[in-house]
Amino acid sequence: MASTSASNAPLPPPLDGLGLNAEGYSQTDSSGFVGQTRAREACGVIVDLIKSRKFSGRALLLVGAPGTGKTALALAVSHELGVKVPFCPMVGSEVYSTEVKKTEVLAEVFRRAIGLRIKETKEVYEGEVTELTPTESENPLSGYGKTVSHVTVGLKTVKGTKQLRLDPSIYEAILKEKIVVGDVIYIEANTGAVKRVGRSDAYASSYDLESETYVPLPKGDVHKKKELVQDVTLGDLDAANARPQGGQDIMSVMGSLVRSGRTEVTEKLRKEVNKVVKGYVDQGVAEVIPGVVFIDEVHMLDIECFTFLNALLEDSMAPTVIFATNRGNSTVRGTVDIVSPHGIPVDLLDRCMIVRTEQYTVAQIIRVIELRATVEGLTMGEGVPQKLAEAGENSSLRYALQLLTPASILAKLAGRDTIELEDIGEMGELFLDAKTSAGLISKGKQSADVTMQ
Numbered sequence: 001m002a003s004t005s006a007s008n009a010p011l012p013p014p015l016d017g018l019g020l021n022a023e024g025y026s027q028t029d030s031s032g033f034v035g036q037t038r039a040r041e042a043c044g045v046i047v048d049l050i051k052s053r054k055f056s057g058r059a060l061l062l063v064g065a066p067g068t069g070k071t072a073l074a075l076a077v078s079h080e081l082g083v084k085v086p087f088c089p090m091v092g093s094e095v096y097s098t099e100v101k102k103t104e105v106l107a108e109v110f111r112r113a114i115g116l117r118i119k120e121t122k123e124v125y126e127g128e129v130t131e132l133t134p135t136e137s138e139n140p141l142s143g144y145g146k147t148v149s150h151v152t153v154g155l156k157t158v159k160g161t162k163q164l165r166l167d168p169s170i171y172e173a174i175l176k177e178k179i180v181v182g183d184v185i186y187i188e189a190n191t192g193a194v195k196r197v198g199r200s201d202a203y204a205s206s207y208d209l210e211s212e213t214y215v216p217l218p219k220g221d222v223h224k225k226k227e228l229v230q231d232v233t234l235g236d237l238d239a240a241n242a243r244p245q246g247g248q249d250i251m252s253v254m255g256s257l258v259r260s261g262r263t264e265v266t267e268k269l270r271k272e273v274n275k276v277v278k279g280y281v282d283q284g285v286a287e288v289i290p291g292v293v294f295i296d297e298v299h300m301l302d303i304e305c306f307t308f309l310n311a312l313l314e315d316s317m318a319p320t321v322i323f324a325t326n327r328g329n330s331t332v333r334g335t336v337d338i339v340s341p342h343g344i345p346v347d348l349l350d351r352c353m354i355v356r357t358e359q360y361t362v363a364q365i366i367r368v369i370e371l372r373a374t375v376e377g378l379t380m381g382e383g384v385p386q387k388l389a390e391a392g393e394n395s396s397l398r399y400a401l402q403l404l405t406p407a408s409i410l411a412k413l414a415g416r417d418t419i420e421l422e423d424i425g426e427m428g429e430l431f432l433d434a435k436t437s438a439g440l441i442s443k444g445k446q447s448a449d450v451t452m453q
Contacts, residue, residue, distance in 0.1 A: 018076045020044045033076070034371070035364040036069050042355045043073055047080045050320050057313050057351065059321040061298075063342060064357030067398045070324040073357070074294040077322065084231055086291030086319075088113040092300030103308045108265070110312050112235035113319035115289035116277060124226045125164060126186035126218045127155030128200045129179060134171055155185075155222045162222035170194060184215050186226065233291075234317075237273045238265045274317070290319045298323040299343030302334030306345045313351060323352065360397055365389040372401055378408050381420040388424060395433030403427045 018040045019033050020026055026037040026044075033040060039062070049055040060077070062070040071089070078087040088109050095102040131154030136146040151171035153164045170187065173194040179185055184197045198215035242265050280286035295301070301309075312318060323344070330343040340346055360368070366389045373380055392400030407423040414423075432440070 017079050018044050018047070018073075024048075033069070033072070034367050035360055036073070036357055039064075039069075039073060039355050039357045040076075042353075043077050044080075046353060046355075047077055050081060055320065056318065059313060059323055059348075059352045061342070061344075061349075061352040061354045062322065062324040062357060063354055064326065065359060065396075066326050067396050068357035068359065070357055071294070071296060073355075074292065074322045074324065077320070078292040078294075081292065081320070082289070084115065084117070085289060086113050086115045086233055087294065088291065088319075089294040089296065092295060092297040095301060095305055102302070102305050104265075106305060106308055106312065107270075108235060108238075109293055110315075110319060111238055111265075111270070112233045113291035113293045114234045114317055115291050116232050116234060116237070116280075117287045117289055118230050118232065118280065119285060119287075120228050120230075121225050122228055123189040124186045124224060125155055125162070125189065125222055126224060126226065127157045127162070127184070127222045128202075128217055129181050129183050129185060130154040130156045130161065131163065132174070132179070132181055153187075157218045157220060157222050159219065159221050167192065184218060189223075231289075234270075234273060234277065237277070238270060241269060241273060288317060290317065292320045292322060294322045294324070296324045297326075299325045299327045299330060300333065303332055303338075303345065304334060306332070306348050310348055310351070360392070362386075362389045362393055365392040365397055365400060368397060369400060369404070372404060376405065376408075378404060379418045381418045383421050384419050384424055387421055391424075391428065391433070395435055399433045403431065406431065 018026070020040060024041060024044050026033075026040040028037075043060070046055065046060050062073055064070055074089070075087065078085055090109050095105045097105060100108075131152060133152045134148045135150050135152065137149040138146060148168045148171055150168060151166050151174070153166055153174075155162050155164065164187075166187075170192045173192070174185075177185075177194055177196045179194070179196050182200050182203050184200050185194060186197065187194050198213040201214040201216050204214045277286065277288070281288060309321075313321060325342045325344070327343050329339055329341055332338045332340050332343055332345055338345070341349060344352075366385045369385050369388050369392075370380075373385075388400045388403060391403065403424060404419070407419045407427045410423045410426060411417070411419050
């Protein structure tokens with residue numbers, strides 16, 4: 001008898017928050033989480049502090065064994081703060097590069113985690129394309145061939161239609177965007193930039209699934225003023241100004257974000273960008289959206305990085321910072337004799353709100369295994385979830401989950417659709433967990449030492 005089947009079990013919800021009710025208490029197995037009720041509730045308090053702007057200068061430190069959901073909690077905090085909030089994860093060892101300084105890597109991540117929502121009112125021509133006719137003329141530079149002298153574009157809205165005579169360079173932009181009759185577009189009057197919004201819903205068919213995006217016919221006149229909203233980060237602005245291209249207006253800067261190589265951005269440039277951003281914020285043109293920086297394995301940073309992090313946390317535009325570690329008392333990297341909790345200097349620990357993630361119980365591991373089996377479309381026989389849960393309790397949850405898919409392959413080779421206990425037993429012999437592997441090597445080494453004696 002199968003205990004879990006992909007056909008009759010509901011799919012688990014995607015991770016979309018901490019799964020707390022209105023009072024801030026965690027709901028059982030909610031928002032894709034299993035267990036970790038205290039950690040989720042503590043993170044809910046942190047979210048409230050961040051939203052009320054009372055968490056500045058501090059950081060959240062998630063402490064727990066590997067595979068207990070520290071990264072998932074950090075991502076859930078980001079989701080609770082908002083959909084458009086930037087989330088920038090990194091691992092502590094990423095700072096060690098031969099190209100860029102350690103402090104520069106940290107500064108760049110912090111800048112990418114600070115969002116900027118820019119609102120600009122521009123004069124545009126918007127509507128559904130009813131006509132697209134290029135006009136050719138003799139090439140004045142050569143007696144052979146012809147060149148496009150101008151292009152005639154007809155645009156239609158609910159209120160009326162308009163025919164535009166446009167420059168050949170705009171026709172090139174239209175070709176680049178792959179615009180055809182029936183598409184809804186807008187053309188900026190000042191820059192000539194062309195943007196395809198989608199296909200007019202008048203051309204929509206009755207198919208359930210289509211690759212095309214259909215939009216309604218624009219309202220109002222063809223020639224109008226339109227508010228354009230774009231989300232970027234301070235890291236994008238730094239990169240765009242480090243390699244300036246095109247015009248000087250904010251949208252032109254947005255369009256020049258592609259860079260070929262990695263270069264360090266000077267502190268002087270960052271201050272100039274901050275000055276421009278502050279001007280836009282004061283004018284009401286832009287809004288700063290602090291995001292989330294998540295540094296996993298934070299104990300891998302050294303004393304220089306920790307000192308620099310103190311300065312970054314004190315910045316007026318600093319994002320929310322979440323650290324994660326699975327270490328207890330350990331030596332601070334870059335020092336010889338400084339032993340500190342979690343390998344983090346005491347002065348930075350004083351800034352942290354520490355939240356502990358707990359080990360999963362057997363019942364919780366069974367629930368996680370069943371959810372994973374449902375997602376992967378696997379069917380487990382009676383006693384299989386319990387057997388995997390016992391393996392997960394003795395070693396780790398990740399080890400138990402890793403046995404699922406290989407066991408399903410073994411079952412198929414045996415002509416079965418259901419994973420049985422014998423498949424799990426064979427998987428345990430083929431693939432060892434870390435504790436068993438280390439024990440066997442240690443035992444083999446002792447035997448070799450005895451033989452040599």
